[in-house]
Amino acid sequence: MIMTTTVALFLMAINALTMLVFYQDKASAIAGERRVRESDLLTLAFIGGTPGAFLARHLFRHKTRKEPFSTHLMVIAVVQIGALIGWFLL
Template identity: 40%
Template sequence: MVIPVIAYYAVMSVLAYVTYAVDKKAAIHRRRRVRERTLHLLGVLGGWPGALLAQQQLRHKTRKTAFLVGFWLSVVLNLACVWWLIFQLGII
């Protein structure tokens, strides 16, 4: 049961990383951006490790305090859901 969870987090992390990269490129070229709520949703759904890596490697979304608060709240929410699945439902 652990392998599918790891695979899920890997897929979501790649998706989040790519989405951050697309948003960074859009910001550079002054094009339409990815909504912040979309980035946060990816974090809640398990993509936060990839999002964190993208923030550091791409130097994207690292200065806006309101965004960072939302990002870390999405991490906490995701981890709380995983904890609940593990300990309350016996899943994973």
């Protein structure tokens, strides 16, 4: 029970952070300021922020057509979904 709560809190926090960083990157892009590295955005997705990344892309219309970023984010999502399916099947 404690493990489930901890994981849920972590996922909520990492997704909120991911959305915030995507928003900051979008604001920096508009202002012509220094940007967040794509590798940092993808790392946030990789460690659990994938839903937040996809939601932020939609809400802020940010990095929606950027390649290879979009492909890398999609690969991360597919691997995570595969891992979840594998976890529940075992």
